[in-house]
Amino acid sequence: MNHYSHRGYMCNADGINTQCKVLAQSCPESLATKRYVKSCPMSKSAWNAAAEVMNCSAVKQSCASREEFVYHCLPNSYQNRLIEVCAIPTPITFPVCAEYNEGGNIVTENHFTDCQNYNPPCPNRYHSTEAYKYSECYNVGQSSTTSTTSKPTPLTENTFDVFTTRNNTILLIKTTTPLDLPTCSDAQHAQLSLSAIFVAGIFFPVLSILVLLCVYSKNVKESPKDETTHMV
Template structure:
């Protein structure tokens, strides 16, 4: 019986730490649901700090920020769509863009991210650095020149997290929960067999 109680305590501790980690992860987010309602196709994106300020004032992302879990993170962006066919204005959380790629808004994932289809690190004029904030996308206007008008492209693609994980947050939580439950069931089964 002593072995059973030790394993039960161990299982409860493991469950506590996993659930605590999940709750902590859900507090910080890479996106806000309101972004889905703010994106729109535009013909041109601002290419200077002054034009960015004007466009941001016109878009007025602050009016939507109260509908986000982290209102201060909602900012104006003018970026590519995932297929590099259109330019989009959107109010979204600022992200770090990695790998010398242009910035895109992934509509399906509701996320600002690095565009895997548009590498700008080798541009002759204003190449992208390895890491930059997504709100600085205007500094690499060569990205906007890559767009082609093709409205027949689908609007969704894979979500690439800037921390290297390529999965939807809710799907990853569900998978972790399933794994934890399977682990607990296996531990309890082994404990009962031992007794």
């Protein structure tokens, strides 16, 4: 049986079904405390000082006790912004970076990061409130993988069928469906085509009218000469 964690769950897979137990806990009130910052504390003393300023224990919430609703400063799921937030702490059970997932209002693991070769490296298990120890996890805006390919990863939609057993074990069965989304180039081509049709619909009628006016004006000017010639 394979063991792995996924977005706040510790899962056991036997090749047919997957059984998962909750490690991380979502909290809707957490999102209201979120704020984007340019940098995060990189030492225990700086982390504690920032935690005092944010005063998470004073936030009204029904997710956890006051002691369990604590300060975090973490990258977001896209690894492009840093977030200060009050949230329920999570054990990070792999050598990966911690993140704050805004969609789930949850502190969890980012499995697109492999920080075991960082300086300093992440251990196999650590607490989310100790994320400041692994400074390279905070290099947001840069690629967090070792792949050199420039092709984007296809977007997929993950669907989970959730079942709860009597011993509070969550059974997840996941299916992955590719998302057929329009690309930027498709949208640009469509917009250019509509613009061309619109311009053509105005330009050619106007041009035709101008040509007719020119011909008519020329005929009017030549008419008196023709009459004078006939009289002579």
